[in-house]
Amino acid sequence: MSSQNLVYVGIDLGTTNSTAAVFDGDKVTLVRNAQGSPITPSVVRIDARGNLSVGARARRFLESDPDNTRGEFKRLMGTAQALRFPASGAEKRPEELAAEVLRSLRKDIEDQLGFVPARAVISVPALFELPQSSATSEAARLAGFERVELLQEPIASALAAGWTIVDSSGSWLVYDLGGGTFDVSLLETRDGLLRVVGHDGDNFLGGRDFDWAIVDWALGEIERAEAVKLSRSDSAHAATIRRIKLAAEEAKIELSRVEQTSMAIAGLKVGDRSFDLDLALDRATLERLCSPAIERSLAVCRRLLAAHGVPDGGLTRVVMVGGPSVMPVVRRYVSAALGVPPTEGLDPMTLVAQGAAIYAATAGLEARPAALEPLRGCKLWLQYPAMSSDLTPHVVGRLVDRGASGSAVATELRLTRADGLWDSPWISLDEEGAFVAAVSLLARRPNVFRVEGKNATGGAVVIDPPTLTIVQGLTISDPPLSRTIGVATAGDDVRVYFERGAPLPARRTFTLQTVETVAKGSKESLIKIPIVQGEYDAAHLCRLVGALEISGAELRQTMPSGTELELTIELDRGGRMSARALVPGSGQVFEHVAHLLVPEAAPEVLDAQLVAIRGRLGELRTDAFRRGLAGVIDKLGKVEAALVDLALDVGAAKGGDADAAQKARRSLIELDATLESVELDRRWPELEKEAREAVVYATIVIHEHGLAHEQSLFAETARAVEKARMGRDPLELQRQLRLLNRLAYAAGSRDPEVWKRRFEHAAVDIGNTTDPAKAQTLVKEGREALARGDGEALRRVVQKLWQLSPGDPEQRRLGYDSGVR
Amino acid sequence: MSAGPADPQRRLADNPFYVLGLRPECGRLDVEREGQKLLGMLELGLKSAASYMTPLGPQPRSADKVRAAMAELRSPDRRLLHEFWALLPPKPEPPRPQPPPKPEHDLEPFAGAFAAHGWKRP
Numbered sequence: 032m033s034s035q036n037l038v039y040v041g042i043d044l045g046t047t048n049s050t051a052a053v054f055d056g057d058k059v060t061l062v063r064n065a066q067g068s069p070i071t072p073s074v075v076r077i078d079a080r081g082n083l084s085v086g087a088r089a090r091r092f093l094e095s096d097p098d099n100t101r102g103e104f105k106r107l108m109g110t111a112q113a114l115r116f117p118a119s120g121a122e123k124r125p126e127e128l129a130a131e132v133l134r135s136l137r138k139d140i141e142d143q144l145g146f147v148p149a150r151a152v153i154s155v156p157a158l159f160e161l162p163q164s165s166a167t168s169e170a171a172r173l174a175g176f177e178r179v180e181l182l183q184e185p186i187a188s189a190l191a192a193g194w195t196i197v198d199s200s201g202s203w204l205v206y207d208l209g210g211g212t213f214d215v216s217l218l219e220t221r222d223g224l225l226r227v228v229g230h231d232g233d234n235f236l237g238g239r240d241f242d243w244a245i246v247d248w249a250l251g252e253i254e255r256a257e258a259v260k261l262s263r264s265d266s267a268h269a270a271t272i273r274r275i276k277l278a279a280e281e282a283k284i285e286l287s288r289v290e291q292t293s294m295a296i297a298g299l300k301v302g303d304r305s306f307d308l309d310l311a312l313d314r315a316t317l318e319r320l321c322s323p324a325i326e327r328s329l330a331v332c333r334r335l336l337a338a339h340g341v342p343d344g345g346l347t348r349v350v351m352v353g354g355p356s357v358m359p360v361v362r363r364y365v366s367a368a369l370g371v372p373p374t375e376g377l378d379p380m381t382l383v384a385q386g387a388a389i390y391a392a393t394a395g396l397e398a399r400p401a402a403l404e405p406l407r408g409c410k411l412w413l414q415y416p417a418m419s420s421d422l423t424p425h426v427v428g429r430l431v432d433r434g435a436s437g438s439a440v441a442t443e444l445r446l447t448r449a450d451g452l453w454d455s456p457w458i459s460l461d462e463e464g465a466f467v468a469a470v471s472l473l474a475r476r477p478n479v480f481r482v483e484g485k486n487a488t489g490g491a492v493v494i495d496p497p498t499l500t501i502v503q504g505l506t507i508s509d510p511p512l513s514r515t516i517g518v519a520t521a522g523d524d525v526r527v528y529f530e531r532g533a534p535l536p537a538r539r540t541f542t543l544q545t546v547e548t549v550a551k552g553s554k555e556s557l558i559k560i561p562i563v564q565g566e567y568d569a570a571h572l573c574r575l576v577g578a579l580e581i582s583g584a585e586l587r588q589t590m591p592s593g594t595e596l597e598l599t600i601e602l603d604r605g606g607r608m609s610a611r612a613l614v615p616g617s618g619q620v621f622e623h624v625a626h627l628l629v630p631e632a633a634p635e636v637l638d639a640q641l642v643a644i645r646g647r648l649g650e651l652r653t654d655a656f657r658r659g660l661a662g663v664i665d666k667l668g669k670v671e672a673a674l675v676d677l678a679l680d681v682g683a684a685k686g687g688d689a690d691a692a693q694k695a696r697r698s699l700i701e702l703d704a705t706l707e708s709v710e711l712d713r714r715w716p717e718l719e720k721e722a723r724e725a726v727v728y729a730t731i732v733i734h735e736h737g738l739a740h741e742q743s744l745f746a747e748t749a750r751a752v753e754k755a756r757m758g759r760d761p762l763e764l765q766r767q768l769r770l771l772n773r774l775a776y777a778a779g780s781r782d783p784e785v786w787k788r789r790f791e792h793a794a795v796d797i798g799n800t801t802d803p804a805k806a807q808t809l810v811k812e813g814r815e816a817l818a819r820g821d822g823e824a825l826r827r828v829v830q831k832l833w834q835l836s837p838g839d840p841e842q843r844r845l846g847y848d849s850g851v852r
Numbered sequence: 853m854s855a856g857p858a859d860p861q862r863r864l865a866d867n868p869f870y871v872l873g874l875r876p877e878c879g880r881l882d883v884e885r886e887g888q889k890l891l892g893m894l895e896l897g898l899k900s901a902a903s904y905m906t907p908l909g910p911q912p913r914s915a916d917k918v919r920a921a922m923a924e925l926r927s928p929d930r931r932l933l934h935e936f937w938a939l940l941p942p943k944p945e946p947p948r949p950q951p952p953p954k955p956e957h958d959l960e961p962f963a964g965a966f967a968a969h970g971w972k973r974p
Contacts, residue, residue: 222881226926414892421885427892465898508926534923538916
């Protein structure tokens with residue numbers, strides 16, 4: 032194996048366009064398609080004869096035959112929305128369409144390299160949710176890839192930029208404005224290691240919003256000039272609006288180079304009327320139309336910088352990625368807002384694919400399929416970083432056949448760099464047949480090492496593999512999780528499994544308890560374990576990304592309420608999730624039951640939610656005006672402005688636009704969370720009072736009953752409570768109060784008097800338990816324990832009584848009908 | 853969303869410095885180098901990497917723990933917290949050995965003899 036043979040493949044599977052790149056350990060090369068372009072439109076067409084075309088050939092039909100030509104399906108990844116091609120009668124899921132694009136890129140790579148790549152890295156937006164990532168992996172599998180890893184797009188951009196720029200140390204911001212998504216990431220480079228400090232973004236902000244802003248402006252102009260009212264919510268106008276949108280997109284791109292252009296379309300039809308469109312559009316108008324969307328992106332940047340304490344002027348560089356980021360207006364706004372000009376000389380259209388290819392080297396994901404060569408020589412199992420920022424990394428190895436002996440078995444090894452300027456001493460294998468050696472690398476290039484062996488008598492032994500290659504350069508630490516993942520409980524709380532920023536891969540197991548009895552054999556009874564993603568304490572404010580369901584029909588024995596379940600959630604490096612539930616009582620295991628689908632967004636439901644959110648906004652605004660809370664009024668004003676866009680999306684959803692429906696669904700959750708934070712703001716005086724009381728109570732309880740470690744944790748938490756109170760951060764204060772209450776609860780539980788009070792409280796409510804007869808027996812047992820002063824028995828009774836509590840039905844509904852606590 | 857307060861014993865036992873076999877004075881590069889080496893050794897199932905020492909005694913080491921430890925020590929804020937907890941020496945105080953029996957003859961070797969021959973005395 033030599034460095035020339037190493038090939039790593041990276042693919043940017045974009046909303047609008049896709050790109051592939053290959054990295055040979057030294058330089059990155061873009062893969063050109065049959066048309067000679069490195070950029071392949073993410074468009075698929077199936078004609079009446081069932082012929083399928085991808086890329087530029089398909090894109091040509093986007094205007095003339097939109098029903099049978101599909102683009103922007105990336106935005107529907109992870110949903111159950113199948114897309115129809117009426118001419119052929121075909122129906123394809125979004126991941127099947129993405130697989131066609133990947134298959135086309137794979138063919139281009141084969142044409143360029145002479146072999147079909149088996150492994151690759153595919154980039155995904157940093158804020159992709161689990162179902163979307165899972166659908167991307169599925170697309171790669173359908174396209175024939177043996178193994179893929181997913182990489183967050185901003186990390187890919189930063190890696191590519193870091194590989195190009197010699198002095199890359201400092202804090203970076205990657206501003207990635209794609210066709211349909213906006214990601215911003217704060218990164219830090221030190222000692223050649225790239226670390227992701229934080230992410231933020233908007234899953235539904237992109238160049239497409241500029242296009243729609245132009246379309247809405249054009250519709251206004253048409254109404255004025257032609258007295259024709261076109262509506263995005265009217266499915267009869269969909270074809271005409273699609274044509275206007277294509278013209279808007281072209282005009283937008285054109286205005287990156289010229290000061291003025293025109294949107295001209297002949298023969299637009301609305302009902303029986305036909306007219307020609309000819310609108311002049313200049314940069315100033317474009318800027319006015321796009322500035323709200325750009326401002327939205329900048330607000331996200333500022334939020335990210337503030338969250339990580341980066342002061343004004345604290346950034347070393349800004350890397351701009353994505354087609355819309357070439358627009359002069361976007362670059363100007365970003366430069367002015369962040370105080371540092373965007374780094375020049377990087378291609379925003381292909382940077383992500385380049386970074387993905389470099390990352391494939393970091394992950395040791397060689398593209399070439401593994402050759403099935405017969406064993407020759409003494410076989411070694413080696414572990415080393417395929418790419419390292421360290422100049423002296425370790426190589427670890429072990430004999431595959433440790434039991435073997437004789438002259439063909441090595442007892443000593445030596446590593447020699449191919450340039451002959453460095454070699455290791457002879458290293459003796461230990462009793463496990465293993466060795467650990469530090470090697471010396473030349474900076475920013477592939478380093479090939481020969482592996483030589485000697486047997487016990489000093490004779491030469493052929494080693495398999497005979498060489499290993501380590502590329503020295505900027506590397507990325509384990510990719511961090513972009514959003515916190517947990518299980519929604521029946522109390523509308525979240526049991527956190529993985530915090531945002533946790534390194535991947537990761538696995539965690541927690542014990543949960545069922546809320547109600549599930550009868551063996553009953554198809555009707557079901558335990559639902561909702562898995563959510565988001566940063567809020569309340570489950571309903573987080574997004575549902577999967578649900579694990581255990582039906583009575585699958586059970587070997589009935590599970591009474593309060594049964595313990597061990598739920599394990601596992602995430603791989605690309606953020607793909609698998610879940611496994613074990614019922615220790617019966618030993619039954621439920622696997623692969625997480626249904627990873629983005630929830631449906633029915634237009635009627637969206638409409639009802641829109642009405643509800645308007646009502647809530649109205650109440651909060653009236654209250655804010657009455658109290659004269661300027662900050663709150665300002666915040667609500669932003670929600671109101673967002674509601675205008677939301678209403679447009681709900682309208683488009685009614686017209687059959689599934690993408691708009693998904694956008695509306697997410698916007699509704701986000702606006703709901705904003706209103707929740709306003710309500711928390713409004714509740715601030717109460718919250719502060721609650722905090723004071725909680726600290727006083729916890730101080731007494733922990734002082735009297737707390738163990739040493741509880742006291743030190745209490746001191747830490749009390750400081751955090753004070754910090755949140757001083758910083759007037761209601762979300763953080765609420766979070767710290769929960770911790771404080773948990774500590775006080777744990778310490779208080781050592782006081783026998785507390786258990787007496789808890790028992791009396793639980794005994795009052797036995798009529799509402801899931802099993803009143805059992806509850807009655809428990810109360811009797813509790814009274815007996817009280818009478819004989821058996822505190823331990825009383826504690827057990829109270830805990831069993833709690834397990835019989837059904838919880839608040841409203842909270843349970845909010846917690847996505849969770850059947851666990 | 854929030855995780856509950858960690859058990860302090862666990863916190864000490866899982867301290868990233870102990871997991872990686874490093875002391876709080878180590879540099880950032882040492883964290884990467886040692887972590888990468890341990891991950892390789894664990895992947896190969898080497899016994900020498902299977903456990904690590906803490907003031908609470910030896911603890912099992914896993915690839916998940918090593919990766920989590922590396923991630924913790926990459927973040928300067930989080931590292932500071934762990935530095936405080938890792939001030940205790942990783943090895944527990946060994947039980948005081950029984951005084952050796954008096955030699956029956958006067959041939960006690962000189963103090964540095966074992967070390968000079970590369971032996972470590974208990």
